[in-house]
């Protein structure tokens with residue numbers, strides 16, 4: 418399944434809690450501040466250290482914020498990752514008292530979801546690259562969580578999925594070329 422704006426909107430609706438996409442950095446920063454004050458929050462960075470998404474639990478209300486000026490691929494990844502944070506919070510998961518585990522769970526949720534919903538290889542290509550970049554960047558909570566995840570069977574599944582889809586695509590293109598000639 419290819420990621421389009423329509424699909425992204427559908428994924429937003431599935432979560433059943435408010436999801437805000439914020440346009441301006443200032444506005445986004447204000448939200449980060451607000452969530453910090455609420456004390457139950459978790460925010461996520463990309464490999465360059467910019468905040469791209471945030472999950473917040475304020476007086477038993479759950480919110481997700483996503484920075485608007487990022488690509489659709491990043492947005493979907495962030496959305497699913499924040500959804501993972503939300504589900505762990507909602508279900509009072511044992512990971513909540515250990516931040517690294519919390520990050521692991523959110524990422525595992527997002528990867529499983531993408532696999533189960535047959536998202537296209539371009540998305541896996543992006544995620545695998547993004548995780549590699551984070552692992553090579555400075556020491557961080559995400560890097561530590563990812564270093565655990567890349568040792569899991571789930572990670573191998575994602576890599577295999579990417580390989581298989583690339584092979585399929587190549588075969589398809591070969592077929593097309595033959596027909597063309």
Ligand SMILES: [Zn+2]
Nearest residue numbers: 505510512522
């Ligand atoms: Zn959890």
Ligand SMILES: [Zn+2]
Nearest residue numbers: 460461520523
């Ligand atoms: Zn996170």
